[in-house]
Structure formats: structure tokens, C-alpha cells
Amino acid sequence: MGQEIKLLDIKNLVKVFTIGSGFVKSRITAVDNVSFDLESGRSEIFTLAGESGSGKTTLARIILGFIEPTSGKILYKGKNITEIKGRKEEMWFMREVQPIFQNPFETFNPLKKVDSYLYETVVNYGIANKREDINSAIDEALNLVGISFQEIQGRYPHEFSGGQLQRISIARALITKPSLLIADEPVSMVDASLKMSICNLFKDLKEKQKVNVIYITHDLATSYYVSDRIAIMFRGTIVEIGPVEKILIDPKHPYTKILRDSVPEPDPEKRWKEKIKLSSFEEREFLSIGCKFADRCPYVMDICKKECPGDIILDGVTVKCHLYSA
């Protein structure tokens, strides 16, 4: 097979955090042997879903280059990003991959006008020098998110609603014309009535601007709506990865099943009936040797507590579970 260069190729990524100092140290593997890739030449929205503490934000921060991985490789367009050196390469990478953060009220400095952020982004990335060119670059990016320059000129962050601010921060990310957006919980702080408009915006950007999005969330319902593929993370590992229709309609891994069933459906006829078991000690799950879900799994077997399950490809979905090993 010809080696095609992928847009993003993550191979056996590991990040270990040490807690405490001196003699009482404990190591927590926040990201444990994670591999996935995004194909180049097509645009898609890829969801990383999981509960808090599953390592999804850590993974995003590693891809963005904010923290260094303990081991493993991240290739972006064939280039290993942990080996990026020099201002020029760094600029190229930062232009290509842009972040969108969770809380739009925290991304903007309350004492600065909103347009100054857009202005600075244009100047810092060397996209334009002249005043007119800068304005047109900003205007172009704002048009993509459905806001006009006049609406934001000379206004402070507190004058906007959360939904509008999130749109502006998406516009800021789009100024550099990136190929990949990394959006960490972009809709969780946005008002309920405006949430879907942000989701629609991501779908729009994917189709019209051919932008790839890594959408990080705990909300399975919106991820089903926006994304093409989904990876379910649990305690640092990806337990199941594949097309969103397959994974959320017919989950294979017992953890995905529990997660899927726990999403409160906005339908009074579909109330929860079965009772569930909650984990009482998070740290123990991180430190256990075998499958990390073994303690809570309803189908637990002896082998689960001894060995980590490997990847099993089943019906277009990759799942890590001993239940499916022959």
C-alpha cells in the first residue's frame, strides 16, 4: 500500500503525570497508548467523548503542543510535532491547528475590546499589514460565522451573549485558515436555545470551508448530531472508535453501553428504568492492571482483571474488550 500522508496521525501516545513529591509519588497515566488518525483530502468532525478524568482534554492539549507527551508520536501532515523547531515551523503549525476553548467569557480579556483580539491575530500571524487588508481579513472570518464587523467594532466582551462570544472566538480561530480546529467543549457554556446554532456552524464549516474538527465533549447527543466518527475514552484509553451511527446506536463495549443509556433523553416515555453502579474510588481505576472498567462491568470475566484487552475490529468498529476476542 502506498504511504499516503495523513492529516493527523497519532501513534501509541502516552502521558504520565506524577502526583506528590519525595517518597510518596503516584503515577497516573492520563493518556494510555492512544492511536487514531484523520485522513487528509476530506473533511470530517471527529468526536472525542468521555467523562471528566478520561483524558480527553489532556489529549487535546498534547495535540496542540501545550504539553509534551511521555512517549508516542503525533504526525501532522507527516511532520512530528514534538520535534518542531524554530519560529518558522512553529508559526506554520499554529496557523494550521487552532484551538477553541470551553468558556467564551474566559477567552476574552474583559478590559479589552473584542476586535483587538481579531486584529492582533491577523498581525501576529503575518496575514496582512495594511489597515484595509487587516479589516478585510477580519471581515471575511466573521462572515463565516454569521456576524458582521460593524456588530463587534469597539465593543467589550460583556456586551455579548455567550453564544455570540463563542462565534467570535471561532471566527478568531478561522482567521489563519486552519485545516484543523480543536474545540474543547465548545457548546457546554452556551445557552440552551443557542447551542444548536453553534453545532450547525461546525457542520457548515466542515462542508463549505473543508475544515476538520476534533470535537471534545461529554454530550453524546450533540456529538451524534455533528460528528462523523467518534472515539469513546475511558480512564485514558480509547475503548471504542468508529462511525458515530454504529457506536451510538449499537454500542459494543459495556462502558459505551452504560454511557449511552445514561444520556437523559428529552422524551418522558424513555425514562431510566435500570439502576446503575457508580465507582466509589476513581484513583483505583487508574491504577488497575487489566481492563480499567472491570470493577464496574456487568459482564466481567477473570481475564479482564489480568490483561489489557487489545484492539478488535468488528463490523467497522474498533473495540477494546475481551468479550469479543475469539
Next chain:
Amino acid sequence: MSVLKVKDLKSYYISEVFGIKRTVRAVDGVYMEINRDEVFGIAGESGCGKSTLIKTLLGMIKPPLTIVDGEIYYDFGDKKFNILSLNPDESRKIRWEYISYIPQSSMSVLNPVRRIRDTFKSFLGAHKKFEKDELEGLVKEHLSALGLPTEVLNAYPHQLSGGMRQRVTIALASILKPKVILADEPSTALDVVVQRGVIQLLRNIQEEQKNIIIIVTHDMGIHANICDRIAIMYAGKIIEEARTDEIFKHPLHPYTTYLIGSLPKIGDKSYRVSAPGSPPPLSNLPNGCSFHPRCPYVMEKCKKEFPSLLNVEDEHRVACFLVNKEDDNGARD
């Protein structure tokens, strides 16, 4: 029989800084009636006044929050009162035994430097006199009835996970078997699986103690799961109120239609539309119906008058001129 009756409640945040008076109309003319053994949900987006309504129902009124108008009657059979006219001593006696409260952030409720056991002791000791052993037994019994491990009593709050802390807070709020539990976003900051556990716990308590639970959250999925009746709040007013299945099947107000129609569902990828525009700031509300700048069916009348909340069908009330065509401005009692 209604236990709680709210009449034309108006609670505003009034502040005066350097001679500039600012009024935020957080709760602006709310009528409510809640029956015995009922789980009542209040839904709405952030900044619509739902948390202020809960605070007022609890009688937790501190400046700049001011009650401009209205009455809140509780009728527990053996005790009847208007919570707004009680003095601080009387309202302290009522709290926890009759009306209790579950806040959103459990970390700020539990004292971080005291063990859970001590927190339970000081809460209970303030309300009833107990023998030393009796108290410990009561707490343990209550915890095991709720399915929580009794070891948590020895723990400090930071040693517990977020879900466990929230369940301890719920145990604390329900230990004296209050008649009314007010829950302000009890599961919002939690993961989905843990959230399910917390809602399960609330439902168990309600089935056992037969109390009223008033639950405030923006998550319509939670409302669908636990509530008997739901009220939708927008800009300080209740704009629609109905039984849960009714409101999900036949929403009448345009805002409710948007809110319910825009909910994503797993297994359904059809295009969802959000309501246009954004919610108005409570300090500067538009004239007439506060939803009219965003409403696709806006009429001339909507810009001038506010529609009153009227009965459309049995137990289904809506405040919209589209539905209440023959509204003759007759105020409800």
C-alpha cells in the same frame, strides 16, 4: 390540594451606585401552584431568573434582592404561613424541617476542614435535640437507606468524588424528611453516568418520603426523566406550564417549541434550528412580550402588551397571544 401557592411574585435586584439606580427584574410576576407529592420542574436558560425564584421560595432574601410584590403561601396542614412575612427566627425553624435546599456546587456547602460526620452533627443539632448515640445511628441509617457507604462519614469533602459529594449533600437535605425540597441544578456539574445516579437518588427519596421536589435545571432531558409537571421560564416570567408528557408532545409557546425542537437526539440527525437572536438582559427588557424580538410569529399586539398566563387546556397554561386569541386582558387572581 396545593401545598405551595405563589401569587404575582416580583423579586428584583435593586442596586444604587453613585446615584445610578439599576433594577434587574429577575422574577417578574410569577404565579404557581404546586400540589402534594409532586415533582415540579422549572426550565429555562441561564439568566432567566430561575435560581432567583428558588431563593425567594426558600425565603433566602438578602439585599440587593428585594421583594417588590407578591405572596408565597405554604400550607402543610399543621403549619400555614407566608414565607415572606416570617421573621428570621421563624424562618430558621422552618428550614430543613419543612423546606430544604440542594445547591448546585456541593463543594461550597460542605465545610472543607471538617469531616462529613461533623457536618451532619452540626446540621442536625441545630434543629433537634439528640442523645449522642442516637444521632450517629440516625445518620448511618439514613445513609444506608440511600445506598451510600457509611465510611463517607469519616472522610473530608476533598476525599470524595464530585458525584459522591453531591449525594452526601442530598442526604443532608433529606435527613429530616422535609415536606419540600428545592433543588437548584442538582446534577449539572456532574458526568452523565453520575448524573443518572443522582437523579435516581432524588427519585428514590421522593417515592419514600412523598415530598414535593422543585427541581431547577436547563437540561430538558433531566426534566423529561423525573418531573410530573414543568414550567418554562423566560426573562423572569413563566411562559408555559403543563404536565411533562403534554409539554414534550404539544408545546404551544414559540419559545418552548424552539427549545424542545432543538434538542438533539441520538438516532435522529435531522436539521435542528435554534431560536434566532439571544435572550434579553434582565435589566433592560423589551416592551410587551419579552420574546417578541426573537419570535417568528410576532404581531403588533405583542410589542405593546404582555400576554397573561391563561389556561388553554386542562392543566396547560400558556402566555402567548397566538394561543390566547380572545385574551381580554383579564388578570388572573
